[in-house]
Amino acid sequence: xxxxxxxxxxxxxxxxxxxxxxxxxxxxxxxxxxxxxxxxxxxxxxxxxxxxxxxxxxxxxxxxxxxxxxxxxxxxxxxxxxxxxxxxxxxxxxxxxxxxxxxxxxxxxxxx
Amino acid sequence: xxxxxxxxxxxxxxxxxxxxxxxxxxxxxxxxxxxxxxxxxxxxxxxxxxxxxxxxxxxxxxxxxxxxxxxxxxxxxxxxxxxxxxxxxxxxxxxxxxxxxxxxxxxxxxxxxx
Numbered sequence: 680x681x682x683x684x685x686x687x688x689x690x691x692x693x694x695x696x697x698x699x700x701x702x703x704x705x706x707x708x709x710x711x712x713x714x715x716x717x718x719x720x721x722x723x724x725x726x727x728x729x730x731x732x733x734x735x736x737x738x739x740x741x742x743x744x745x746x747x748x749x750x751x752x753x754x755x756x757x758x759x760x761x762x763x764x765x766x767x768x769x770x771x772x773x774x775x776x777x778x779x780x781x782x783x784x785x786x787x788x789x790x791x
Numbered sequence: 792x793x794x795x796x797x798x799x800x801x802x803x804x805x806x807x808x809x810x811x812x813x814x815x816x817x818x819x820x821x822x823x824x825x826x827x828x829x830x831x832x833x834x835x836x837x838x839x840x841x842x843x844x845x846x847x848x849x850x851x852x853x854x855x856x857x858x859x860x861x862x863x864x865x866x867x868x869x870x871x872x873x874x875x876x877x878x879x880x881x882x883x884x885x886x887x888x889x890x891x892x893x894x895x896x897x898x899x900x901x902x903x904x905x
Contacts, residue, residue: 722897
């Protein structure tokens with residue numbers, strides 16, 4: 680059974696810091712890995728999607744890497760801002776049905 | 792174009808009651824997914840539709856839960872004899888098809904069972 684783990688569970692940093700969020704998964708047979716942002720009481724906003732054949736994706740201040748063989752992904756956020764405060768979820772997509780398995784998330788707080 | 796929409800946004804019910812949650816996927820998306828998210832946890836897969844048929848319902852927790860998608864577009868998640876443990880946010884997502892397609896999520900329905 681695919682297990683997805685995110686470390687740390689919570690992170691608090693001062694504004695301007697660069698930071699890394701970690702995601703690990705137990706079964707490397709994935710189609711893709713996706714990072715989402717979730718604000719309190721809201722749905723999921725897709726940030727980056729990495730196909731299984733790719734090593735990384737970048738969007739603005741965000742960079743996500745994927746090492747499928749070791750079952751790991753990182754989300755790098757450069758020059759963090761208070762508006763980045765949210766919960767960040769990673770999810771892997773499995774099999775032909777496109778089923779997704781999520782981690783529990785990292786709750787990020789960026790202090791002004 | 793419009794994204795995935797879900798109604799109601801909030802639903803409060805009493806233990807033992809029946810509830811229906813609705814999902815309107817992105818137009819043209821043939822795949823539709825339901826997830827449940829408990830407080831402090833990531834979403835958990837419930838059921839997947841490809842067109843009108845439930846291709847994978849392995850995530851439904853018990854037979855009180857079932858979902859339909861009669862015309863291959865709108866889907867309804869139905870919960871019978873609700874229990875307090877059913878309280879969660881129910882998320883719907885849709886994608887272009889089966890296989891390696893990005894899923895787009897709705898805002899969710901927050902269900903509270905008193």
